[in-house]
Amino acid sequence: MLIGYARVSTTGQDLTVQGEALRAAGCEQVYAEKKSGRQAADRLALNDAIKAARAGDIIVVTRLDRFARSTQDLHNLLATLEGKGVGFRCLAQAGVDTTTPTGKLTLAILGAVASFEADLRAERQAEGIARAKQEGRYKGRSASIDYAKVRKLHGQGISPTEIAGLLGIGRTSVYRALAA
Structure with missing residues (x-):
């Protein structure tokens, strides 16, 4: 078969x-x-x-x-x-x-x-990233969490769990934003 x-x-x-x-x-x-x-x-x-x-x-x-x-x-x-x-x-x-x-x-x-x-593809990709970093064009992924918004919501008395749900992020990320 x-x-x-x-x-x-x-x-x-x-x-x-x-x-x-x-x-x-x-x-x-x-x-x-x-x-x-x-x-x-x-x-x-x-x-x-x-x-x-x-x-x-x-x-x-x-x-x-x-x-x-x-x-x-x-x-x-x-x-x-x-x-x-x-x-x-x-x-x-x-x-x-x-x-x-x-x-x-x-x-x-x-x-x-x-x-x-x-292996060649991975090597070329790594070289490209290194060159872009050297030229200042590679900044990495943009921030996906607005720390100011997290702090503002927390200041309004909203719990970290609720903030996480509202913003679609993990609770650990909320705590990290509050500590920053």
Whole structure:
């Protein structure tokens, strides 16, 4: 049986295209979630798909980065699948199919490249932030709590819990604003 797994990183993204592609590829079941891909252990739908898979089944994804974002996670997930006698296939990278020796080699190479790209992206982002800070353009996130408003409400006799509810902030933030 083919078991599909679809994932997007944020709640604003849509899973429809991946789900349709997996069903078109013959997946009888599709597990989907909106969750960051950095840690496979945190992805409940992926864990459910792996639990549901039986020897001879194949887990199918649309793209390799939907399955794993680090080489370590990729190898751990593949070892788990192999231990259960479950194959792995990727639609976008047609050569990735752990039921064949060539597919296993292709997967190892692509996994290393994906990890390398993620590291480069993080490095470029850190360099950009450092340069912006040096040029005085990077100020960080703007304040989300108006300390003056918190103190004003507290001065009117409103409790910290009520202030937190009114302003949509945590009670700890209210106490922090009052102490500042």
